[in-house]
Amino acid sequence: MLFNSGIFILFLIIVVILFYVLLHKLRWLLLLVSSYVFYMTWQPAYSILIAFTTVVSYLIGNSIEKNRRKAKLFMRIGVLANILVLFFFKYFNFFNDAIMDLLGLVHVDYSFSGLNILLPVAISFYTFQTLSYILDIYYGKIKPCNHLGKFALYISFFPQLVAGPIERSSNLLPQLEKKIKLIPDNIFLGAKRIIWGLFKKVVIADRLAILIDTAFDNAADQSGIVLVLAIVLFAFQLYCDFSAYSDIAIGSAKLVGITLMENFNLPFVSKNITEFWRRWHISLSTWLRDYLYTPIMFNHKKWGKKAIIYSLFVTFFLCGLWHGPKWTYVVFGVLQAIALTIELLLAKQRKKWAARIPNWLYSNISIGLTFLFMLLCFMFFRADNLTHSITILSGIFDFGGINNVVDYLHQFGLSRVIITLGILIVFVLMDSKLSLISKAIEHKKWHLPLYSFLAFCLLVFGNWGNVAFVYFQF
Amino acid sequence: MESNIQNRLIAIFKKTFELEELEWDGNLIAEDVDGWDSITHLDLIVNTEEEFKIEISGFDVMGLQNTGDLLSLVERKLTV
Numbered sequence: 001m002l003f004n005s006g007i008f009i010l011f012l013i014i015v016v017i018l019f020y021v022l023l024h025k026l027r028w029l030l031l032l033v034s035s036y037v038f039y040m041t042w043q044p045a046y047s048i049l050i051a052f053t054t055v056v057s058y059l060i061g062n063s064i065e066k067n068r069r070k071a072k073l074f075m076r077i078g079v080l081a082n083i084l085v086l087f088f089f090k091y092f093n094f095f096n097d098a099i100m101d102l103l104g105l106v107h108v109d110y111s112f113s114g115l116n117i118l119l120p121v122a123i124s125f126y127t128f129q130t131l132s133y134i135l136d137i138y139y140g141k142i143k144p145c146n147h148l149g150k151f152a153l154y155i156s157f158f159p160q161l162v163a164g165p166i167e168r169s170s171n172l173l174p175q176l177e178k179k180i181k182l183i184p185d186n187i188f189l190g191a192k193r194i195i196w197g198l199f200k201k202v203v204i205a206d207r208l209a210i211l212i213d214t215a216f217d218n219a220a221d222q223s224g225i226v227l228v229l230a231i232v233l234f235a236f237q238l239y240c241d242f243s244a245y246s247d248i249a250i251g252s253a254k255l256v257g258i259t260l261m262e263n264f265n266l267p268f269v270s271k272n273i274t275e276f277w278r279r280w281h282i283s284l285s286t287w288l289r290d291y292l293y294t295p296i297m298f299n300h301k302k303w304g305k306k307a308i309i310y311s312l313f314v315t316f317f318l319c320g321l322w323h324g325p326k327w328t329y330v331v332f333g334v335l336q337a338i339a340l341t342i343e344l345l346l347a348k349q350r351k352k353w354a355a356r357i358p359n360w361l362y363s364n365i366s367i368g369l370t371f372l373f374m375l376l377c378f379m380f381f382r383a384d385n386l387t388h389s390i391t392i393l394s395g396i397f398d399f400g401g402i403n404n405v406v407d408y409l410h411q412f413g414l415s416r417v418i419i420t421l422g423i424l425i426v427f428v429l430m431d432s433k434l435s436l437i438s439k440a441i442e443h444k445k446w447h448l449p450l451y452s453f454l455a456f457c458l459l460v461f462g463n464w465g466n467v468a469f470v471y472f473q474f
Numbered sequence: 475m476e477s478n479i480q481n482r483l484i485a486i487f488k489k490t491f492e493l494e495e496l497e498w499d500g501n502l503i504a505e506d507v508d509g510w511d512s513i514t515h516l517d518l519i520v521n522t523e524e525e526f527k528i529e530i531s532g533f534d535v536m537g538l539q540n541t542g543d544l545l546s547l548v549e550r551k552l553t554v
Contacts, residue, residue, distance in 0.1 A: 139536040274511075293512075299532040301516055308512045344512070 001041040003248045004201050011038070016255045024179045028150050031157065031176075031256070038158040039122070046120040049085065054155045056081050057130035061137045061144040075138040079131060086127045089120050094325030122162045124322060126155050128287055133169045135291055142170050150176055159252035163245045163471040165263040165283035172258070180257035190254030192451055197247030199454045202462035204427055205241040207420045208233045211412060216382060216392070223404035224396045231379050231392075235371075236424060238378060239267065242281070242471050266431065268374075271366035273339040276374065284322070288315050308344060313337045328380045328389060335377050423461065479526075479548055483541075486525055490518045500542025526552060 001008045015034045019027055040047050060078030064071045087095075093114040103110040133154075136142040145151040154173050160166075215222050215230035222230075246263035253260045263282050270276035277285040293315040300307035313334070320333020343350075354362045383389035409417050484496050491509045504510045522544070523530050528551040538544055 135536075139533070141537065141539070295532045295536055297512065297516065298519065298535045301520060304516070305513065308516065311512075347511075347513075 001038055003245060004198060004206075012252055012255070019180075019256050020182045027180070027256075028153050028176060032149055032153040035153065035156040035158040035161060039156060039161060042121040042162070043118070046118075049089070049120050050122070050126055050156060051152070053082060053085060053127060053130055054152045055148070057134055057155075058145070058148055058151050060134055062146075064134070064137050065144045071138055075134060078134040082127050082131050082134070086123060089117055089123055091321075091325045092117060125164050125166055126161065128166050128284075129155055129169070132166075132287060132291060136169060145169065145173055157253070157258075159249040159258075160260055163242070163249070164281075165246055165249065165261045166287050167260060167283070171261060175258045178257075183257065186254050186257050188447075190251045192447065193251030193254060194248050195251075195451050195454050195458070197244040197251060198462075199244075199458055200240040200247065200427070201244035203457050204424060205237045205244060207461070208237040208240070208424065211417065211420065212237055212382075214411065215408065216388075219388065219391045219395050222395055222408065224398050225405050226408045227392055227395045231375050231382075233424075234382050235268070235375055235378050236428075238381070239264070240427070245471060268371055269367060270370050271363060272343050272370055273336060273373065274343055276370060277336075284319070288319055292318065305344070309341050312340050312344075316340070323381070327386050328383050331380045331386070331389070332377050335373075335380070339373060419461065423457070479552070480545060482525055483522070483545060483548065486518065486521045487541075490514055490521055498541070500540060500545065502541040503539065522548065528552065 001011060011034075015030070018030055022030055036047055039050065057078060060074050060081075063074040064078075067074065096112060096114045100110045100112070133142075133145075133151075137144050145154070150173065153176055154167070154169055157167075157172065157176075212230045212234050215226050216234075219227065243264040250260045250262070261283055265279040265282065267276055267280040270279050293311050296314055297307050297311040300310060303310065316333040316337035317330065318333070319336065320329040320331070323329040323332070379392055380389050383392060480498055484498055487493065487496050487507075491507060491514055493508075504515070519530050519535060522528075526548055528548065530547070530551070534547055538547065
């Protein structure tokens with residue numbers, strides 16, 4: 001059930017109505033059943049897998065708490081079980097191929113061609129939630145949950161199940177236990193957030209996708225200008241697509257009185273990559289910081305700065321790989337680590353540079369450079385494989401003729417391109433101001449026209465071709 | 475004895491984060507401290523180890539949510 005579909009809207013309305021009709025003590029059951037129904041519209045058989053992970057993690061959590069002397073052992077079993085499942089279903093073929101290539105280099109004949117495994121939807125997301133639960137109990141940050149049903153709901157909660165935000169149990173579990181009253185404001189806030197998300201996805205991201213896909217699918221034949229345009233547009237497509245999912249997730253949860261964490265905060269105003277990761281996919285970056293980066297760094301603290309650099313490379317290598325079993329994602333991750341290392345080593349130097357030029361100039365140069373760097377990284381993110389990335393990179397420096405660009409634009413019809421780009425520009429301006437607009441306008445009378453206009457755009461300009469969200473594949 | 479540990483921790487904070495003054499607040503978290511980053515975080519823990527002649531493991535660090543937790547950790551390590 002895609003978020004950008006009529007059936008999901010219907011599903012959501014039914015669940016919300018039932019939620020407020022039912023007694024508090026039955027609500028968790030309604031949400032749990034709805035979440036599994038939601039999951040099963042993707043892959044019925046794999047609901048067994050998420051149930052398995054859930055039960056194992058629940059039992060491990062309790063075992064760690066009840067038997068502190070063996071806590072480390074139970075923690076390791078729990079972490080290993082989760083990672084093995086994730087590894088097997090997501091990365092087995094990738095590593096098998098890598099081993100095959102390596103052995104091929106030394107002329108060893110390794111002919112196991114891999115398993116035909118289908119990637120279970122949401123596995124990267126719910127596994128990270130179960131891991132955070134186990135580790136939080138191990139480090140003494142939380143007490144285990146003593147209700148398997150509510151814990152299962154925390155792991156499978158349908159608004160954030162398939163593409164995040166990755167929620168910590170300390171944020172979501174208490175809310176699932178609380179008695180929720182029907183507050184009209186929650187309904188309005190939730191509905192507005194969903195409309196805004198749908199607008200970003202259906203009107204912006206999916207319209208941009210048409211332009212971008214055509215350019216990248218024929219990368220070898222495109223002029224440099226078209227490829228650069230496609231990469232810039234892809235940055236916005238990815239942002240709109242992914243943040244739209246988070247918006248719809250946050251809005252849906254709000255309808256039942258639950259507040260999920262924010263996942264994006266105007267990432268393209270970042271002045272450096274360190275800041276970028278505080279504004280982009282926040283639930284993932286904080287997860288990586290808390291469960292990977294910090295422990296690795298402190299386990300090697302005797303190395304000083306080298307501990308930080310080592311931790312950066314391990315963390316971001318895995319961050320890249322988390323997105324999928326592809327070398328292009330690994331390159332993406334490693335590029336991040338390199339940038340972050342350079343920023344770390346040049347921290348004092350950058351302060352000196354900043355002191356020498358006017359603030360506004362330094363800020364804008366920083367924002368520009370950060371954006372350009374991310375464009376390069378996003379290109380790897382989007383490319384089908386390493387060969388494709390090289391085709392695109394070499395294509396960028398082939399400026400072709402202006403005719404090539406005109407041909408490309410004519411494919412779509414000039415008016416359509418102008419409308420798409422126009423909407424994008426309006427969106428960019430609105431995105432940063434929307435929260436300000438909402439706060440500044442005390443009388444909510446402006447909200448109805450604004451959101452009605454957005455809904456209108458959805459109907460008129462939307463690409464409702466049921467294009468899946470980019471992050472569903474992770 | 476307790477306030478002595480607290481005073482010594484204040485001194486460590488001032489040195490690590492290059493602060494002129496610091497009012498002790500047990501609820502202070504990373505986000506609240508100006509100049510907190512990976513390097514200063516690492517320095518803070520290493521400086522604390524050196525000052526009190528204790529060993530703070532990765533596991534210990536993971537349990538720290540705020541400055542109050544750090545104070546409790548140091549007290550625990552010193553009474554062992």
